[in-house]
Amino acid sequence: MELIKKSILVLDDVIGVTQVSQLLKYANSVEFNRAVTVGEIITKEKNNHRVTKNFPLSRLSGSLSNVHWYNFIANKFKNSILTFQESFPYYHFNKINNMEILKYENNGYYKYHIDEGENLNRILSCILLLNNDYEGGELCFYDQINKKEITIDKKVGRMILWPSNFLFPHAVKPVTKGTRFSVVIWAS
Amino acid sequence: MGQLKKDFKFKIIKNFLDDNERRLIKNYCTSYHINNQNNFDISQNNNGDTSKYSDPLMESLLLCKLSKIQEESGLKLLPTYSFWRMYTKFADLKPHKDRPSCECSVTVQIASDGTKWPIKIDGEEIILEDGDAALYWGTEVEHSREEFLGDYQSQVFLHYVDANGPFKEYIYDKRVFAGIDLEKNINF
Numbered sequence: 001m002e003l004i005k006k007s008i009l010v011l012d013d014v015i016g017v018t019q020v021s022q023l024l025k026y027a028n029s030v031e032f033n034r035a036v037t038v039g040e041i042i043t044k045e046k047n048n049h050r051v052t053k054n055f056p057l058s059r060l061s062g063s064l065s066n067v068h069w070y071n072f073i074a075n076k077f078k079n080s081i082l083t084f085q086e087s088f089p090y091y092h093f094n095k096i097n098n099m100e101i102l103k104y105e106n107n108g109y110y111k112y113h114i115d116e117g118e119n120l121n122r123i124l125s126c127i128l129l130l131n132n133d134y135e136g137g138e139l140c141f142y143d144q145i146n147k148k149e150i151t152i153d154k155k156v157g158r159m160i161l162w163p164s165n166f167l168f169p170h171a172v173k174p175v176t177k178g179t180r181f182s183v184v185i186w187a188s
Numbered sequence: 189m190g191q192l193k194k195d196f197k198f199k200i201i202k203n204f205l206d207d208n209e210r211r212l213i214k215n216y217c218t219s220y221h222i223n224n225q226n227n228f229d230i231s232q233n234n235n236g237d238t239s240k241y242s243d244p245l246m247e248s249l250l251l252c253k254l255s256k257i258q259e260e261s262g263l264k265l266l267p268t269y270s271f272w273r274m275y276t277k278f279a280d281l282k283p284h285k286d287r288p289s290c291e292c293s294v295t296v297q298i299a300s301d302g303t304k305w306p307i308k309i310d311g312e313e314i315i316l317e318d319g320d321a322a323l324y325w326g327t328e329v330e331h332s333r334e335e336f337l338g339d340y341q342s343q344v345f346l347h348y349v350d351a352n353g354p355f356k357e358y359i360y361d362k363r364v365f366a367g368i369d370l371e372k373n374i375n376f
Binding site for chain 2: 022025026029068069
């Protein structure tokens with residue numbers, strides 16, 4: 001039963017080396033906020049489920065550099081969706097809900113969770129890896145059917161797409177050295 | 189080539205765009221940029237910034253400014269093509285000379301966030317204000333820009349050739365006329 005593994009699409013070299021390097025430079029120049037979990041928003045209490053910083057990318061941003069990177073990544077994401085739909089034609093893309101640059105510093109992590117939830121209309125999730133000069137920080141999925149963990153190797157410019165639903169709990173393992181940068185996208 | 193062409197390597201044209209032209213084109217470029225998820229220049233620009241060859245508005249500007257550029261250059265000119273770009277943070281312009289269609293080139297600063305960003309022409313640094321232009325001989329004079337540290341700067345290049353010079357066959361960049369994409373040249 002390889003359904004879970006086969007439903008996680010891994011695409012390499014989605015963005016050129018030069019543009020990844022420029023995006024990383026941009027990420028290093030902006031101010032990040034502490035990222036929260038949906039649980040924290042609901043309970044209004046901090047938890048230790050996630051130690052991450054985020055920076056929103058949006059085409060409604062007042063910064064045209066921010067808008068550029070949103071649109072540039074959206075273009076790559078939409079192309080990747082076409083590949084995803086070759087295997088899963090019943091997925092119909094509606095819109096990008098959110099896009100963020102994530103920064104995991106030393107000891108940063110995100111415990112197992114799923115992206116879909118009440119009031120969260122997320123159907124497809126995506127991560128774009130921007131660097132690999134850090135230790136730890138692996139993106140892992142838990143295959144609940146086979147009771148095993150699937151680890152995605154770190155590769156610059158690699159894009160990973162998967163359904164946001166309860167079949168795909170995933171985590172980012174603690175970063176033990178360096179800083180991990182990625183872009184995350186949720187779509188419906 | 190005309191005699192006057194040898195008199196200077198470049199010249200600054202203050203207020204090349206009047207206020208109405210500048211506002212119109214600024215708003216157009218901003219709107220285009222916000223909506224652009226298809227036209228990214230990854231071959232000549234490190235950020236893959238929003239750019240457009242033969243944009244209808246810029247091609248109109250190319251034609252409208254012909255007499256002004258003839259006056260400034262002292263040459264009878266033929267229009268070749270226009271190209272505009274929304275430069276964003278950390279963009280640069282590597283030192284280069286242009287192709288024959290760019291014999292007489294005009295770089296026009298449409299709008300910016302106010303960050304000074306010198307263009308180096310023939311080794312000399314020039315700072316333009318919004319609405320200003322620099323005229324230079326693109327095929328002969330090396331030009332470049334260091335890394336941009338601001339948020340945005342929209343710029344349009346207007347290109348012409350000497351009507352009596354060696355590149356006169358590059359009129360309209362060898363298209364049937366101005367305002368059409370190269371790849372659509374024979375399919376309209």
